[in-house]
Amino acid sequence: MRETVAAYLLGPAVMLAVCAAMWAVSRRSRGILEARLARWLDAHRGHGLRHKH
Numbered sequence: 001m002r003e004t005v006a007a008y009l010l011g012p013a014v015m016l017a018v019c020a021a022m023w024a025v026s027r028r029s030r031g032i033l034e035a036r037l038a039r040w041l042d043a044h045r046g047h048g049l050r051h052k053h
Contacts (some may be wrong), residue, residue: 026033
């Protein structure tokens with residue numbers, strides 16, 4: 001098989017593998033990430049609102 005054909009077929013396969021891994025991680029830690037984001041937003045609330053001109 002020529003290298004260009006292998007690269008053409010390997011690109012989408014790698015993208016699918018990366019997407020599947022990201023999906024699995026997001027499904028596994030769904031509540032943890034949401035809780036961490038909520039805590040961060042509560043701690044940094046209004047940071048951008050103080051700098052009005």
